[in-house]
Amino acid sequence: MTPKQHILQVSELTKKVRFILESELNTVWLCGEISNFVAASSGHWYLSLKDSKSQVRCAMFKGNNSRVRIKPSNGKQVLVRAKVSLYEPRGDFQLIIDQMDDAGEGLLQQQYDALKKSLNAQGLFGLQHKQPLPKTINTVGIVTSPTGAAVKDIISVLKRRSPATNIILYPALVQGKLATQDICLAIQKANQRQECDVLIVGRGGGSLEDLWCFNEEAVVHAIFNSTTPIVSAVGHEIDTTLSDYVADLRAPTPSAAAELVSRDQSDIIDKFNNIEKRLQFALQNRINIQKRLANDHLKHLLKRHPEQRLVVQAQKADELTQRLTNSTVGLIKSKQILPQQLSRNLIHLSPQANIDYQTEKLKLLEERLSQSLSHKYQQEKNHFVSMIEQLQLVSPLATIARGYSVTRNEKGKIVKSVNQVKTKDRISIQLSDGQVDATIN
Incomplete structure (x- = not known):
């Protein structure tokens, strides 16, 4: 063993193997027989898939197994789609299943998906090829x-x-x-x-x-x-x-x-009923048009009948007679009204009417002058009273009447300060109700 050789931990090895399996094999389809099936209380399934020579551990988690349409059991042949993985805590090689079908139906489903993809690529499912159903x-x-x-x-x-x-x-x-x-x-x-x-x-x-x-x-x-x-x-x-x-x-x-x-x-009955109503309406409309035409022709014939023309001429003669009578009566009335209008005009132009008008106007002017003088007098009187009241307010007598007094020396000048008098000077004190003479001690 060389010093540079790296020694792996067990966990490192299992992690590396798991990475290689998941990255290299990814998703696989597998057909096999179920054995050792366990449905855990968590909702996950654990099982083995085997054939005559080998077996492999598998897990199918709750989110995926809720979509499975078959009921898995030991001995049942199934087709699964799974990811190859490794359970690191035990170092067990296993498959993580995300789809499970009956083996027969699963193969058919694969064929179905492949054929559907092929036919769609050929354009057989395009909407542009769809024919509409006939209206009838x-x-x-x-x-x-x-x-x-x-x-x-x-x-x-x-x-x-x-x-x-x-x-x-x-x-x-x-x-x-x-x-x-x-x-x-x-x-x-x-x-x-x-x-x-x-x-x-x-x-x-x-x-x-x-x-x-x-x-x-x-x-x-x-x-x-x-x-x-x-x-x-x-x-x-x-x-x-x-x-x-x-x-x-x-x-x-x-x-x-x-x-x-x-x-x-x-729908058909309603359509026939609508057609019947439209026919009835058309017939009634046609009848009304023919009636109006018949009436128009009758009126036209009556207008051209000699008797009708005589009736029209007689009516016109009556109208002219009435207009002549009304015109004559109106002329007579207008002639009768003319003297009355002249009389009213004469009265209107008489000097007496102007005299009466001027007299009445003079009376109105006299009344207005009298009212104006009376109003002016009252204004001047009110102004005079107001001036007296203002004069009273500034009068020295009014000040004395409120309890004040005015002191004068022998010369009659008003004493404003104690420095202006001395002992034995005679002074006079003006009060509201009289005058008091005194000597300074």
């Missing part, structure tokens, strides 16, 4: 088993919803090895005869293996090449075949397909 469908063709439940359901729905629709059955096997050829021949026969407006191709429900003939490439091409629009009605609503993808329209069940290609009888 008088004849419906059915490609299915003549003894199955599907044909009975389709016929029952068509008879109930649209009894007038013709039904043509193109019998074919819909399960087994010979079914593919039978279905293709039936579709080709319907296209050659050109006797139906739409074709329903389908059968009742079943397993993936039972429905497999509708996944065959030959059937898909027969539907794609059909010039008659095809409605695919295979199995139950959850079943999906390649025929559903290539058909012009997919129905979830055979009964639903019959409903898609038929109109409810009530």
